[in-house]
Amino acid sequence: MKVIGLMSGTSVDGIDAALVDVTGSGYEVAIEVLGSLTVDYSAELRHQILGVCSGQSITMAQVAQLDDEIAIAFAQAAQQLGPADLIASHGQTIYHRPPTAKHLGYSWQLGRGDLIAHLTQTPTVNDFRQADIAAGGQGAPLVPPVDASLLSHPRQHRCVQNIGGIGNLTYLPPWDRTGQPPTDIVGWDTGPGNALIDWAVDLFSQGTLTYDHNGDWAAQGTPHAPLIDQWLGQPFFQQPPPKSTGRELFGADYGQRCWQQAQTLDLSQADFLATLTAFTAATIVHSYQQLPRLPDEVLLCGGGSRNAHLKAQLQTQLPGCKVRLTDDAGLDSNFKEAIAFAILGYWQWHQHPGNLTTVTGASRPCILGQTHMPHT
CATH class of the missing domain: 3.30.420.40 (ATPase, nucleotide binding domain)
Known part of the structure; x- marks a missing residue:
């Protein structure tokens, strides 16, 4: 069909x-x-x-x-x-x-x-x-049941990480893709993906840019770790799954509050983008710590999968996992x-x-x- x-x-x-x-x-x-x-x-x-x-x-x-x-x-x-x-x-x-x-x-x-x-x-x-x-x-x-049908591996534990405006994960235990999928497949929204980064790029470029290509702008700055730790205290991140979120929480108002905090610390625009990008990576890693076990590999998709700076941060923070694209498993990440x-x-x-x-x-x-x- x-x-x-x-x-x-x-x-x-x-x-x-x-x-x-x-x-x-x-x-x-x-x-x-x-x-x-x-x-x-x-x-x-x-x-x-x-x-x-x-x-x-x-x-x-x-x-x-x-x-x-x-x-x-x-x-x-x-x-x-x-x-x-x-x-x-x-x-x-x-x-x-x-x-x-x-x-x-x-x-x-x-x-x-x-x-x-x-x-x-x-x-x-x-x-x-x-x-x-x-x-x-x-x-x-x-999307998780589709991920299970198309991307499960017979021997490996995988996570499929979508990084759109909001990030979400699917945890896939080993499965040969026959019969019913395993009952321990889980998935939930991890928090902001590109939403806050895109908002900041639009603000700083006065609307001439809509996203940080390859993370090049963020790569010029230095992330502010205490601010990231403070943002991770948001109640959503402490909430157990199942859970979902959207721009209602991680939208323009949230971004504006984050930027006001950054200005009190004299962060440059590049530092702020570096901090937002590191925050996105940290929210994903935080979610992975709630899984039954860390996956053998993480397959990225969505617009954020093309952010090389973000991808590198995920690989650094998940050293035991191979961070790749779903393309590497035969499914177009775009x-x-x-x-x-x-x-x-x-x-x-x-x-x-x-x-x-x-x-x-x-x-x-x-x-x-x-x-x-x-x-x-």
Whole structure:
């Protein structure tokens, strides 16, 4: 079955699209990536999305317009990859609230599935998080069962570390990828990935840059270790998994408070970026200390995997682990999340559960997503 996976993450840097030929059933799936591309958001649309994510006021009419514009952008990305049997669209998260003892979680992705189906004349699955949330889960991260199916190793303990706007991990004990996956697979959000670094680069460059290429700017500075230790005291990092987070916590307001602290210490812009980058690495390493055991290797993906300075810091702080890219295990690190949602869509189409309760904390396995059929 040819499935197009569409993904835009918390970095809000554009839409990743992958056309994937998926075969097999259940967790025993095989894939062939037939095409992939990234479509950047227009500067205006990205600005609007980031504004909503940071809590700016918006009317319902503006939300409806934004919902339409995102869906149109997603549909156009899918159309560039050619015909498919199914589209699986994650959409664009604008708000994520983890569950508490008092209420269920809440997660809102824009980019209407019905409009994508209409524009592409292709069945479209979207709204993947709601069923897991209704079952008491975090609704995130959803990619770990796909990681298990595609990246488990028969003898090695692996971690898959996505570094998008927010970071998340999947711990994969040895598995030969037949039958049911091991029951001790876990995963959770590790904290900020690129979100704070990107925010600072945008601020310091007055909007001319959106990210720190290769970590070159941060590499010119010196991280401030006491400040990193102070930031690691944030309650999220002490919270046991399952757990998830987003820009609601690690967004512009958080970045602004961090920058104010840095200014009282006379940190330069490069020192601050070095500190934010080292902080991201420290949050990942902190999460790994909560695993059943350290992995033999860490496979990086997402935009942050291309930050050579960050990757080097992770390798230094995890000396017993081999830090590589998912590319080295046969899965394109640039499009892994889009590929994952293609498989989640495939599972929904075949009524196979898409969540792992050990990851999200849901009370039961759930069929994830809603299908929208095109109307002629």
